Amino acid sequence: MAIQQRAERTRQEILSAAARVFDGLGYERASLARIASVARVTTGALVFHFATKADLATAVRGRARAVTRTTVESACLSTEGVGGTAIDKLVLTTHALIRLFETDHAARAGERLARELDAAGPAPSADCPWRREVARLARYAAAEQALRPGVDATAVAALIGYVITGVELEMRSPSATADDETWPPTGTGAILGPAEERLGRIWELILPGLVHPAARRPRPTTTSTVKAFSPAMFPAPTTFPPTATPRTSAQEPGATP
Numbered sequence: 562m563a564i565q566q567r568a569e570r571t572r573q574e575i576l577s578a579a580a581r582v583f584d585g586l587g588y589e590r591a592s593l594a595r596i597a598s599v600a601r602v603t604t605g606a607l608v609f610h611f612a613t614k615a616d617l618a619t620a621v622r623g624r625a626r627a628v629t630r631t632t633v634e635s636a637c638l639s640t641e642g643v644g645g646t647a648i649d650k651l652v653l654t655t656h657a658l659i660r661l662f663e664t665d666h667a668a669r670a671g672e673r674l675a676r677e678l679d680a681a682g683p684a685p686s687a688d689c690p691w692r693r694e695v696a697r698l699a700r701y702a703a704a705e706q707a708l709r710p711g712v713d714a715t716a717v718a719a720l721i722g723y724v725i726t727g728v729e730l731e732m733r734s735p736s737a738t739a740d741d742e743t744w745p746p747t748g749t750g751a752i753l754g755p756a757e758e759r760l761g762r763i764w765e766l767i768l769p770g771l772v773h774p775a776a777r778r779p780r781p782t783t784t785s786t787v788k789a790f791s792p793a794m795f796p797a798p799t800t801f802p803p804t805a806t807p808r809t810s811a812q813e814p815g816a817t818p
Contacts, residue, residue, distance in 0.1 A: 580667040584666045628668050636658075662729045709774075
């Protein structure tokens with residue numbers, strides 16, 4: 562039993578090291594020798610558990626899917642029983658994902674490996690828990706009549722997917738080179754700024770174009786998303802007299818000439 566426990570512990574340490582290496586260097590530049598060095602095991606011990614780099618990548622992606630699945634499910638459950646709408650869940654899910662990507666090497670490695678290894682494969686949502694959940698919530702938002710007329714749920718899901726991927730890429734530090742002696746980086750190695758605040762600003766921009774004015778406004782259910790749900794994001798539609806011409810942005814009160 563003790564031998565089995567040590568073997569499992571070693572396997573998990575190798576997986577964690579592989580996630581860091583794939584996250585920092587990508588699939589092509591990662592090597593079994595580098596991963597073994599980060600895990601502080603011999604290459605022989607590594608190949609005992611994972612015969613090839615492809616096997617390691619598959620295992621890391623499996624861990625990434627598991628942790629992202631848990632994250633999105635928890636985010637959705639956090640609004641159950643308090644009247645959370647599909648829009649609420651969409652916003653909370655994206656914030657939860659960005660917090661995960663800021664702190665979890667495996668989650669980030671899974672995203673990078675998917676981009677690098679699946680470029681010619683099936684659609685990104687086919688094997689991605691958070692993309693499937695975003696698509697499901699977008700369909701529910703349409704069913705709740707929470708989207709503006711003409712706004713397609715499939716397009717909403719694609720847009721949010723681009724947003725998440727963009728923020729995840731933006732938070733990364735510049736890629737290290739394979740011969741960089743300072744690699745692996747200290748800390749998380751991927752955070753350049755307040756990614757969640759950037760996500761909140763993006764939501765401020767896109768929500769008014771997505772959400773039907775008559776729909777209930779998303780509620781701020783966590784302190785991290787209060788800013789994203791400012792009431793000013795959903796102003797009442799402006800009406801002008803029949804002969805009036807809407808002012809340009811330069812003529813708006815308080816605008817800078």
